[in-house]
Amino acid sequence: MGVGVSGLSAADSQFETGLNDVPEGCISSIYMFLDPPEICKLARLNRAFRRASLADFVWETKLPSNHRYLVKKVLGQTPDSLCKKETFARLCRPNRFDGGTKEVWLDKQRGKLCLSVSAKALKITGIDDRRYWNHIPTEESRFETVAYLQQIWWFEVVGELEFEFPPGSYSLFFRLHLGKPSRRFGRQMCNVDQVHGWNIKPVRFQLSTSTGQEVSSECYLYDSGKWIYYHVGDFVVTDDSNSPVKIKFSMMQIDCTHTKGGLCVDSVFICPSEFRQMSFD
Template structure:
């Protein structure tokens, strides 16, 4: 007797896919992802799209004091927006103090950033056009920078009072040696007036309302490109209360003049950005 095989096909096991995962499970997984990853997964299917809109997913990405931030940044914030909408609104460049400050969340990390324009700073001699001028440019998020032609006493001060989320922050001055412009559609830089910055270093100082103080100094170099000069770090313990930060950049050795400098702004970033944002290490 020979072996006999059944001619009837065996039943195959039912196939399961990503679409079979419950939304609640997908949403729980998304709390461990960063916002760009969540947005990419939301395009896979209906379950992932629904999970990506869950409030608890986006609340895990928001700063712990986001309700305090909403009251500080917006005069009348829409109450119907979910946590995803709140996150998206905070990621915009939100203006404060007549447009001299901008605050936003970094889209990929959900960390708060703040920027103060040159017009929001106290600059010695800014009203005398023999020394300083505000010039329009596309290279600033404020569409203008302060340009120094020449001066003996260089001093730029500023302060910010804001409910920063708890954490460590770094303060940077965004500086450009030389005056950039466009000629026949190409970027050119005039360094004719750049002088004095290699004679003596500039001094940075930083104070906070809870007694922190930092000072440092460095020479300015590298004409023709924007550089971020690190002024110091500070730590915020309580994000529900406002922290006042004062900062200063000076070169007040009157034995020589200095000039040819563009001042764009002062930026306050989470200190961890120095490890992941290459442009912050450009000075």
């Protein structure tokens, strides 16, 4: 009896299977339903899972529909020179273009596109007059520098962007800070002595696109010492938009009955509207 049982166990052991026996095609099919971070974790299990994670058709589903445009414009390469996994990995890094004044990246979790425009790419009234504005270095900006307003009567900031976005709804923000940031003895400081005038009249924000969308809003600037994302408005890119969309945006407070000052203009931030409830910093 004992010999029979032993023989049966030996026979069964010949048909035992493990993760190494799962066909790569099956693994790749499963990957298509997972987020990129989950794929990367599973790829560490063994060689089969790692090889399956390299399949182009897996990462094709994670990339935005405009990824070929991004590779050419942002990475400066031909789309077919990179495998799809490498394309996704490189587009997830912050990539600067247009002389380093703009930065674009993909959200690693969902492959959604985000874009930032530095203050140096904006048209700011009086920016060349040191009596009104200065560019100051700071570690609190992804562009390492911000435009700081000391005092002015006519406040106006205007920007334009022409870019090919994947279809979807997008939100546009101005990233602003009341007070002058600095660092002392290794600690972040904020001087609010020059902050004034923003509680008298609201700032007017405007957004328009080449597809005929327009939106405007007004808001008082608030909370000195904090970086705030002021929502300008939303715009929609439709499925049939296979060409770049031109966007114009602005913020102004041109009531010349009083001066205003003590404001840092860092950048303009564009992200999918579904990200609006997220904490950006």
